Amino acid sequence: MSPEPTVEQLIQAAHERAASGDPLDLLDAVLAVTGDLAGRTDAAVDQVVRQARDAGYSWTVIGERLGVSRQAARQRYADRVARTSATVGLIRGRDVQAAVATALAAAEADHLAEAGTEHLLLGLLTDGVAAATMEQLGITRDKIRDASHRLFDYPTQPAGAGRPDFSAEAQAALHDAEQLATERTPTCAPVVVRTPQLLAVIATNPGSRARRVLNDLGVDVADIKRRLHCYINVPRTVFGRRTRHKRRPEEPSARCSFCGEPGNDERRLVAGPDVWICADCVTLCGEILAQPAGAGSA
Template sequence: MSPEPTVEQLIAAARAGATGDDELALLDAVIAVTKDLSSHADEAVDQVVRQVRAAGHSWTVIGERLGVSRQAARQRYADRVERIREAAATGSVIHGRDLESSLSSALAAARADGLAEAGTEHLLLGLLTDGVAAATLEQLGATRDKIREASHRLFEHPTDWPGGGVPVFSAEAEAALAAARQLANERTPDCAPIIVNTPQLLAVIATNPGSRARRVLNHLGVDVADIKRLLHCYINVPRTPFGRRSRRGRGGKKQRDRCSFCGHPRSEERRLVAGPDVWICAECVALCAEMLAQPADGGV
């Protein structure tokens, strides 16, 4: 499974290809970029529609860009745009669709194991369902069968569970989810809604040396440093008023230019492309191009 680009990467790619500097040109570009993608595509369009509405454009104009009527555009996006606006205003956290699917799969895995609670080892199983975390684990050889076998070897499982009721998340799993939300909060620009996806949850459970998930990964010989390296571009974005790295340190000294996606500084080996108050390195450009070149699920 190839990793899908994040909402921020989709919008960045659309901004790079936009034919103008206004919000409507960005909306045209993001529609073009996301038309063959799933998962984060709707979130990207939702966020840009919110920007277009904030700029004072009507649902009629938005509908024309989307190829639908004013009424259809409003019916499709009004509630979702309002939800994003409220989340940004209140600081509340939205679960991405890849995370929601993973959590549902984790509870199903706990039920299949005959457990009343889903632990972080079940979160690890659930993360193989969809998104960047699934691609990361698969790339490192952590398959569903291997994780399940290691979990059964490391932890006790009842053999006489009656099978009634719905499992809930264990205290350790709930703490991991809370930590993932906090990580998303710390790494999300102040002007954007806080959306937690699978990379944050995988980073949390993999780097906690005492978690059951970490014990499973150790048992499988998965190097946590490799997980951190593969997730770096998705979670290492410091929170600033506009999601940009400050170029001035103490005393007004100019800081080294850094990639706004992965955070690495400019060097002779790492060239940076400049945008409006933003930078992107050649490696992140190549990564975005590779992900956007991949066909959507089902080969559509």
């Protein structure tokens, strides 16, 4: 088992992830590093607690091992165990599978033993909604490669035999994308993680290597969030709907079911069965569907 990282190692890892030498950038990076560690620790405890519950142990027994009461154990872990159980049957969409394969191949081409989030960012240009979104923002594979080689030290010789694995940061990003997909998928539907969730996770992590690449390219992360909003902002309810009350599109309280913006004279809504889509989201969907199949794979 690997020893617990020292304070010096954590700070060194933060320096490697920081966008600059500014103390505030270093603060963002150290929060991201420690957050990754805490997230993996919580995920490990959640999974083992789920295994204990599956084995028939009561919350009283589990609470004793955790050093808390039965009620405290149940309140803290019941929902998290349920989410962990849901991710067991999680499916990675073909677009994410293609992105993962491309990321590993790119890390191998860079003579690295590990693929980072900058390689995931490059892989996301392979196919899917994330590829279309990034292309609309002028992000290309060549730009990502150039920025990555400016920002990070890559070896000139192969790191060793065998295919690269994902770095801890990249593994945490894939896990967080799966969690996001779980939280935003209606309970009646299978949980499928796709490229919008993965792009949202790595782009909004202030200390990630992918975020540093995007910053170097002058990409507005808020623009990425806005474009992905309608693909990931679906509440986890029985039917994935925002409300059970039917309203007419012309009512002021009616909102687009994808981006959440209210309807008005400038933002007209198209009505469906208790669901609406605004003109902006229709336009974005049209742009994506107009892309030829496999356009992002060049």
